[in-house]
Amino acid sequence: MDSRTEKPVMATKTMVVSPHYLASAAGARMLERGGNAFDAAVAVSAALAVVYPHMTGLGGDAFWLTYSPGEGRVRAYNGSGRSGNAVSRASYAGEAAIPRRGIRSAITVPGMADSWDAILREYGRFTLAEVLEPAIGYAAEGFPLSSDQRSNTLAAGAALSAEAAAIYIPGGTLPAAGGRFVQKQLSATLRCLAGGGRDAFYKGAIAREICKYMQEAGGYLQPEDLAAHQGNWSEPLAAEYHGHTVYQAPPNSQGFAALMGLNILEHFDFGTIADGSYEYYHLLVEALKLSFRDRDKVLTDPEFSPIPLERLLCKKYAAELAGSISMQRAAELGSEPMGRDTAYAAVVDAEGNSVSFIQSLYFEFGAGIVAGNTGILLQNRGSFFSLDPGHINTLEPHKRTFHTLMPAMAFRNGKPAYLYGTQGGEGQPQTQTLLLTRMLHYGMNPQAAVAAPRVVWGRTWGELTQELKVESRVEGRVLAALAEGGHRVCVVDDYDGIMGHAHAISIDDNGYRSGGTDPRCDGAAIGW
Template identity: 40%
Template sequence: MRYLRLAPLALSLLVPGGHAMSADRITGREFATRSEVIAPQAMAATSHPLATQIALDVMKQGGTAVDAAIAANAALGLMEPTGNGIGGDLFAIVWDPKTKKLHGYNGSGRSPKSLTLDWFRENGHTEVPSHGPLPVTVPGTVDGWFALHGRFGKLPMRQILAPTIRYARDGHPVHETIAYYWNRSVPLLAKWPGFREQFTIDGRAPRKGEMWKNPYLADTLEKIARGGRDAFYKGDIARVIDAYMRANGGFLGYEDMAAHAGEWVEPVSVDYRGYDVWELPPNGQGIAALQMLNILEGYDFSQIPFGSAEHIHLFVEAKKLAFADRARWYADPAFHPAPVAKLISKEYAAQRRALIDPERAARAVDAGRNLNQGDTIYLTVADKDGMMVSLIQSNYRGMGSGMTPPGLGFILQNRGEQFVLKNGHPNSFEPGKRPFHTIIPAFITKDGQPWVSFGVMGGAMQPQGHVQIVMNLIDFGMNLQEAGDAPRIHHDGSTEPAGQVTEMADGGILNLETGFGWETIRALMRKGHRIQFADGPFGGYQAIMRDHANGVYVGASESRKDGQAAGY
């Protein structure tokens, strides 16, 4: 997967120790591609400037951060269909200033109840296909909107969705990175019924700067605005999906849609050097970040420079250990509950840390046995009353399954590809089950107060990215923008919890983004790491920090994407 890397106002430097850094020409900050955004009243950070502006407009109209997050998410479904849409799932963490606590929502959908593991086997499948009707699960996003709105919203949903409906009818210009991915998706997905008619211009993707309209999505959003969540799950939209899937070899039906319900969940946390880092429990992979942080807390990074071989080695080895547990334990807790408290305990982290050889990369690692038991968008919004929202939403693989029901203007997700077609596996396919999920929002608190709402989208990069952001802020003293702009580490090849499960036996592959020096790379190779260069599965980052001392918000957005942080 390729991410465009933009670095305005940056100067490449070579510093002692042989690792390269970027420095802002004005401030001299090591990794700044631009300044942080600072505002007194409200802040929004999304992967599209127009979505950011919509979020700010909603808050100026009296909406809460949740209202603004829903509005921005709806806009991104229109403007960045390469990563999300109402055919996908949603997860969120909300800081509520009234209760002074975090609330989590798991808006992931379940597999069709009429589809079975035996059907896959009888029809010659050894893994769930990546596209077409078979990986489609119930889309949970719209339910998530209304659940969040019911508890924390203020403006009527018709007002929240109105900006996106206008853009869908009147058109909006397609941004550069989105145009790139859209063009890559069309040859793959155009064969599926409805996609060419609704997501191309005469069979091609829209180009950068070209105006794009989606009147079908405008119609769908108007129905949702008028009729609420049931208009999507129990009305004509669900009936169209049912008929379309039946006609095209699919299993997702009206009854699956009508039975859907997301759930409020308690976020879980670990203390990392006095800061509480929060994630959501499985079926997502968020606790992998917490497991990694617990392991890494045992090393003194005040004495280990950023970008050094020791820093990267310890990070990768902690990742391997956490991901072994991820493959063994993370699944829908209604079918296979994970021992979350044990997995994120300091005692367990000490046991796992003892397995790390400081001089040699592990070729294979096992999951802990003595236990009692993805493309995406990320956005964050904060309002004048102190509410902060960390929200992530996805169609899973790029634009999703390719299955595009007629006249609805959105593509159904292919999240079911994450199921394993193997009896007894925690993530084995079963009817009415939620698959393992890669998308994870994150939050950091300090002394019981909100500090940073953030996320790093991008499949298995997400927990790795979360850990790097936390370390950049806390261990390496970077500011919020630098923490996202610093070159990233991506390890691939761990045992996976999805698809055709294969055990890591060769240590995997270490991808290093431009910015790490040759001296570091050679030292890592001596430790046994296999290094390769990728244009990058390095993720997409947005963040908002609450500066309590000055009474302001600080915002940052991803320099590798089209996004914007802005406030007022």
């Protein structure tokens, strides 16, 4: 491994990690001005909605894990939206599935703006207008377009509506990486949000423009859908793993799948398993396959169908699953293809306030449509609903769908030890498990953990097989052993973007913070 990818940013008081350096800088700016981790996190989130628009935006969702030393507890905020009241399976009569792009895929209310308001109201020192200042500046004045945005625009540009293409491919010409990218409409919308607060988005001028566009374009969301939206605080899920308490957001997040995986892995001795070996990759993949099998049977909006978490997270059940794993042969299991385009970030401040959060439009550029003159790309998260009335995640009005977003925290002795997460749909539980085991069992710092060679199992949209994608940096003998063990090995590039963009913060027993950002993206760790 290139030694430059192993060196973490270390600090004594603060740390911000995100997939774009300008977003990390926005968070650092809040901390320098006297804000706390919650102010900084919302500033990072808003900046990402501008400088990483292909991955996230005001038209999408967000999930949060928060910790305040004064409270001494972890809380989860579900910032995901529900389907419109006028949307049902009958809306797609005669169709096999909900369209993946376009106006008829944009059927869930964007939840991110509400989550910003909730985080700041509960814990922030600054106003929404103050934390939106960097994002507004980036949108109005422009910023250097990232190579990641350019490559995603090149790959998905054909899916953009004419209005969206006018913004992201102005004049029909793909912008050059490093060129100035301006979003005047989005800057005006952010100013409106800063001045009018949450209600501007869900009941005021922004809501009216979104719904006007919906009506004209044949969409399903209505003013009452936005007006009724409310995210919610909840207790996170937790599992004990080798002296650490690992927290995940509850359903409709898939976070419990990662906890199931850790419960299974607890039955194996990592002291006898080398990092990067056949045994390491095989075991992690096989453990997560088993948790995915159960996840796919039960995960949906828990208000519509109960989810047996007590059984799924039971240590006895994990022992049974662990006993079913063959170390010589890959199990023949499948799962649904999922979108993977997401942005994860985390912040820790000098007081110990900690925020782990993740946000997304689902596919790159979401539904591929911009809502009127708002500059807001709408998400296509609702396209993951099933039209099969017998499916656990079947489409119904006012329902949250199965959600891939899952920020993570791990505590040691009652205090945050690791904040971590990644982009990547099906890859999120897998990469999170790689990160945690590498930091915890092999002593890797966050930068080394996110930069180490990765694998990811599953299939994305359009693929016919359940492949095990493996970066070419993995040793040849390991690749051969994985193939011999029954994995459908597909070798991809070094630091391949298909592995997602992972980031992590660790806090040692002295309180020192170490930050790592993925060399596969445009991120930065900033601390002091």
